[in-house]
Amino acid sequence: MGLLVLGTVALDHVKTPSGTKKGMLGGSAAHFSMSARLFDDVHMVGVVGTDFPKLHLDFLKRKGINTASVSIVPGKTFRWNGEYKADDLNSAITLETEIGVLDAYAPQLTEQQKNMGHIFLANLAPAVQERLLKIVKKPQLVGLDTMNLWINTALKDLKRLMKNVDLMILNDGESRMLTGERNIVVAAKALRAMGPCVVVIKKGEHGVYVDGGGFRFAYPAYPVERVVDPTGAGDTFAGGFFGYLSKSKKVDEKTLRRAAVYGTVLASFNVEGFGMGRTAPLTMKEIEKRLKDYHHFCALA
Amino acid sequence: MGLLVLGTVALDHVKTPSGTKKGMLGGSAAHFSMSARLFDDVHMVGVVGTDFPKLHLDFLKRKGINTASVSIVPGKTFRWNGEYKADDLNSAITLETEIGVLDAYAPQLTEQQKNMGHIFLANLAPAVQERLLKIVKKPQLVGLDTMNLWINTALKDLKRLMKNVDLMILNDGESRMLTGERNIVVAAKALRAMGPCVVVIKKGEHGVYVDGGGFRFAYPAYPVERVVDPTGAGDTFAGGFFGYLSKSKKVDEKTLRRAAVYGTVLASFNVEGFGMGRTAPLTMKEIEKRLKDYHHFCALA
Numbered sequence: 281m282g283l284l285v286l287g288t289v290a291l292d293h294v295k296t297p298s299g300t301k302k303g304m305l306g307g308s309a310a311h312f313s314m315s316a317r318l319f320d321d322v323h324m325v326g327v328v329g330t331d332f333p334k335l336h337l338d339f340l341k342r343k344g345i346n347t348a349s350v351s352i353v354p355g356k357t358f359r360w361n362g363e364y365k366a367d368d369l370n371s372a373i374t375l376e377t378e379i380g381v382l383d384a385y386a387p388q389l390t391e392q393q394k395n396m397g398h399i400f401l402a403n404l405a406p407a408v409q410e411r412l413l414k415i416v417k418k419p420q421l422v423g424l425d426t427m428n429l430w431i432n433t434a435l436k437d438l439k440r441l442m443k444n445v446d447l448m449i450l451n452d453g454e455s456r457m458l459t460g461e462r463n464i465v466v467a468a469k470a471l472r473a474m475g476p477c478v479v480v481i482k483k484g485e486h487g488v489y490v491d492g493g494g495f496r497f498a499y500p501a502y503p504v505e506r507v508v509d510p511t512g513a514g515d516t517f518a519g520g521f522f523g524y525l526s527k528s529k530k531v532d533e534k535t536l537r538r539a540a541v542y543g544t545v546l547a548s549f550n551v552e553g554f555g556m557g558r559t560a561p562l563t564m565k566e567i568e569k570r571l572k573d574y575h576h577f578c579a580l581a
Numbered sequence: 582m583g584l585l586v587l588g589t590v591a592l593d594h595v596k597t598p599s600g601t602k603k604g605m606l607g608g609s610a611a612h613f614s615m616s617a618r619l620f621d622d623v624h625m626v627g628v629v630g631t632d633f634p635k636l637h638l639d640f641l642k643r644k645g646i647n648t649a650s651v652s653i654v655p656g657k658t659f660r661w662n663g664e665y666k667a668d669d670l671n672s673a674i675t676l677e678t679e680i681g682v683l684d685a686y687a688p689q690l691t692e693q694q695k696n697m698g699h700i701f702l703a704n705l706a707p708a709v710q711e712r713l714l715k716i717v718k719k720p721q722l723v724g725l726d727t728m729n730l731w732i733n734t735a736l737k738d739l740k741r742l743m744k745n746v747d748l749m750i751l752n753d754g755e756s757r758m759l760t761g762e763r764n765i766v767v768a769a770k771a772l773r774a775m776g777p778c779v780v781v782i783k784k785g786e787h788g789v790y791v792d793g794g795g796f797r798f799a800y801p802a803y804p805v806e807r808v809v810d811p812t813g814a815g816d817t818f819a820g821g822f823f824g825y826l827s828k829s830k831k832v833d834e835k836t837l838r839r840a841a842v843y844g845t846v847l848a849s850f851n852v853e854g855f856g857m858g859r860t861a862p863l864t865m866k867e868i869e870k871r872l873k874d875y876h877h878f879c880a881l882a
Binding site (some may be wrong): 506541580 | 584667668669670763765766767784786787788792797798799800801802804805806807808834835836838839842876878879880881882
């Protein structure tokens with residue numbers, strides 16, 4: 281069946297204590313796809329400008345990602361220029377954002393894609409996310425991510441959209457902004473009351489908390505000694521999580537627990553390299569090896 | 582065999598979003614003991630002034646805690662006056678501290694206690710902690726806790742002391758202060774290089790990370806919806822952790838994992854009430870019930 285992911289496709293300029301990289305392939309849809317492709321067929325939906333290097337698109341295709349609905353339009357590709365300081369690798373400092381072709385973007389799908397049922401709305405303006413939901417014909421499982429920008433500037437759109445999704449993935453800071461609740465257990469309940477049946481709160485180095493209504497669980501992050509570049513870790517988590525769900529074709533507690541573990545493991549690879557340096561070459565064998573380590577790491581005696 | 586714990590015995594005035602309580606029994610040794618008593622015989626070592634309510638001492642004794650070496654000396658009991666704000670229940674704001682009789686305190690032990698082997702040095706000036714280590718005759722398992730105050734004012738004493746302990750329990754902020762390392766995995770390694778074989782880093786609502794050299798593990802916190810008063814949560818964790826180790830008479834990986842789970846569960850009760858409101862009435866039956874919930878909460882699928 282496969283899954284459809286809508287989000288940004290970006291050119292990232294990133295500075296971290298480990299170095300500086302320019303013009304990297306980035307964006308929420310791209311990081312999500314590079315992770316989700318390990319579990320299911322991924323159809324990426326987004327927009328780039330005519331300045332977007334063909335090699336990036338070829339690279340995505342070579343990784344098995346369907347880019348038929350990545351529109352190439354006149355103008356500049358969305359660019360993000362950010363920095364992480366040594367004393368807080370969890371927090372990105374945005375130095376510059378160029379919206380470019382994202383500004384007037386309306387998602388397009390092929391006829392085949394309009395019939396797909398597993399949809400992930402990666403970080404993007406809620407109005408654009410909503411537009412995609414309107415053109416798919418039989419949504420079965422819809423996941424949503426967002427960011428502080430949209431909570432600040434498009435809260436009404438976001439709240440309306442939340443009523444129409446099954447699952448929401450967001451970070452702890454965003455959960456607090458959206459609910460006004462600092463306690464994560466209470467915040468997750470409040471978010472569920474706003475629409476999604478399943479709420480997944482990412483806590484970066486502190487792991488993940490999931491509230492599925494009748495059950496809740498939390499897992500620590502995989503211990504990474506050298507964080508090189510955290511850009512896209514959240515999208516990589518979401519890709520592993522939703523990719524696993526999509527492949528499994530169910531959303532029960534056991535499947536959600538496994539999905540959270542895969543998301544956690546994928547995100548740990550992501551932060552170990554710049555951009556997709558670690559996630560793009562990944563094989564299921566490496567993933568299963570780290571999964572085994574992780575199981576031992578957080579096993580109760 | 583039992584265990585010996587040295588630390589503060591305090592009168593706490595605490596203000597939290599749930600209310601204000603004055604003159605509560607508190608302090609590192611008291612919170613530790615109230616938790617550790619559920620696992621092993623506890624001998625508390627500390628000092629109070631002549632103003633210390635007899636009912637608090639009677640209360641400790643009724644809970645089975647040996648208070649033979651809680652000295653009562655002329656002067657005022659150590660007092661802590663603190664507040665927690667709704668937007669960050671993890672961080673105590675100290676409004677006032679009265680050192681009182683702690684100032685000139687030198688720990689005293691009975692002859693029987695001098696022969697005890699399991700020693701926990703709860704938060705107190707490192708010079709006083711060290712003095713206790715000098716009067717015990719056969720230390721077998723020595724645990725250490727500290728706080729930011731001593732890292733700032735008595736670093737040399739603390740570092741010397743760290744060379745002579747087996748196990749150190751501290752929070753993430755303290756681990757960063759002591760090592761200059763923000764990454765908890767790296768910080769724990771650095772702390773082990775300073776002396777203790779086992780390093781336990783408490784992360785409050787985010788759980789606990791343990792590095793035992795050949796193994797490491799992390800567990801999330803138990804989900805508490807209403808945090809009433811976090812005072813003493815760290816000492817309560819340490820009491821459950823070290824109490825379980827002391828009873829088990831071994832310090833292998835399996836025992837340390839179980840100890841961390843008991844510490845986590847005990848700490849979750851602590852924050853649900855003011856002072857020892859929740860931990861003092863606790864029975865093993867209630868603890869085992871929550872332990873079962875906790876196992877389900879963080880079980881991997």
